[in-house]
Amino acid sequence: MDKISWSGLTHPGRFRKNNEDSFLAINLNGQEVRLLGKEGSASLESEGDFIFAVSDGMGGANAGEFASRIAIDYITRKLPSSFRLGAMGLAHGYHDFLTELFEEVNREMASMSFHYEECRDMGATLSLCWFTQEWMYYAHAGDSRIYYLPEAGNLKQLSHDHTYPGELFRKGKIDERQLRTHPEKHILLRSLGGRTDGIEPQLGAVGFNEGDRFVINSDGINDGVRDRRIEELILTPPPRFAELPPPERLVKESMEESSRDNLTAIVISIS
DSSP states (O other), X not given: OOEEEEEEEEEOOSSOSSOOEEEEEEEEOSSOEEEOOXXXXXXXXXXXXXXXXXXXXXXXXXXXXXXXXXHHXXXXXXXXXXXXXXXXHHHHHHHHHHHHHHHHHHHHHHHHHHHOGGGTTOEEOEEEEEEOSSEEEEEEESSOEEEEXXXXXXXXXXXXXXXXXXXXXXXXXXXXXXXXXXXXXXXXXXXXXXXXXXXXXXXXXXXXXXTOEEXXXXXXXXXXXXXXXXXXXHHSOOGGGTTSOHHHHHHHHHHHTTOOSOXXXXXXXXO
């Protein structure tokens, strides 16, 4: 019987007073949509599907903080208490359903940005992972990230950075160090809250096995921690971090490496 375990943490970081990041953990068990705590474990076989998401907001004043909350809260409101897609149902419909979900959040943000001065030009990234008994389905827009760490393999970034340097990196024209230091790395080419009704999220699915792990994090983590170091902090942390939950290791390491952004991470394990 597969068990899913998770832990999450969000932190404003060392240099910012407000936190424009938000994260979500919910369970759909056939009778209700249940909000989960920052950490826990459950049976994938008997307790339904699990959804985890990270959103990083942007905009003037408190608009960024508001934007990320809209993205996260709308997901919960979109899923009625009786709704649940099993592995086969979601397998046949996840592309349309997740695209529609992202488009509706995008329209909600665009409408509020148009009607309320304090929300003008707000936007947000959104990276979402939906776990059924055997598959993880994901949808993504922006420069937050989704990683897959198989039990027998190396950390792999599933999501694309929807930025100009992100495109250069995928084409092999710059390396990870140049990607992390590029002056245009925070200029998004795709995000929620734009001026059009349509948004094309990146979609995908991963079949997982016992011992596999997944990481969802905002870009503040990657400002301070390289991909190889993320893997090390999860699998073989130094003694000073060994007793901490994996997301706290990532947040603390990133702050020590002078990340200037908000910091959010969720680590999900299959056992």
